Amino acid sequence: MTNKKSYKPGSATIALNKRARHEYFIEEEIEAGLSLQGWEVKSLRAGKVNISDSYVLLKNGEAWLFGSTITPLSVASSHVVCDPTRTRKLLLTEKELSSLFGRINREGYTVVALSMYWKNAWAKIKIGVAKGKKQFDKRADEKDREWQVNKARIMKHANR
Numbered sequence: 001m002t003n004k005k006s007y008k009p010g011s012a013t014i015a016l017n018k019r020a021r022h023e024y025f026i027e028e029e030i031e032a033g034l035s036l037q038g039w040e041v042k043s044l045r046a047g048k049v050n051i052s053d054s055y056v057l058l059k060n061g062e063a064w065l066f067g068s069t070i071t072p073l074s075v076a077s078s079h080v081v082c083d084p085t086r087t088r089k090l091l092l093t094e095k096e097l098s099s100l101f102g103r104i105n106r107e108g109y110t111v112v113a114l115s116m117y118w119k120n121a122w123a124k125i126k127i128g129v130a131k132g133k134k135q136f137d138k139r140a141d142e143k144d145r146e147w148q149v150n151k152a153r154i155m156k157h158a159n160r
Contacts, residue, residue, distance in 0.1 A: 012118035015049045020112045022138060024130035029114065032063070033091030034123050039082055043070045044123055049116060056090065056111035056127055058101055063090040065113060065125065090125065103129055
């Protein structure tokens with residue numbers, strides 16, 4: 001029998017898009033693979049990636065990650081032309097793609113990148129089907145967050 005490494009969720013995060021949860025209501029989360037070049041994988045291992053302004057475009061029956069930046073390493077091969085902001089193909093099943101097409105076209109949703117992480121040896125990205133928040137929604141979320149902090153503080157001091 002071969003021993004496989006056990007996968008530990010949350011331990012291999014490469015990049016997070018914290019602003020996405022502030023700007024959007026996330027309805028559904030989908031895990032997708034990424035089609036990457038060799039220099040991009042090296043940069044991911046070094047943590048030189050930014051997905052804060054990225055979103056997903058759907059065209060010709062395929063999903064593409066647009067707006068993400070992977071900064072090339074200075075020691076990368078000199079014969080490779082590195083484009084840090086190129087659009088990268090997302091690897092999804094036909095069922096997931098058709099579901100995304102339907103929700104975006106009919107219901108007015110958008111698809112944003114939430115996080116990028118390692119799953120065993122593969123780089124994965126978690127994308128979310130999202131609807132935009134209004135300003136009062138953001139204020140209500142901030143108020144709830146502050147109340148949770150205050151409640152934890154009160155409970156901590158109540159036990160003394």
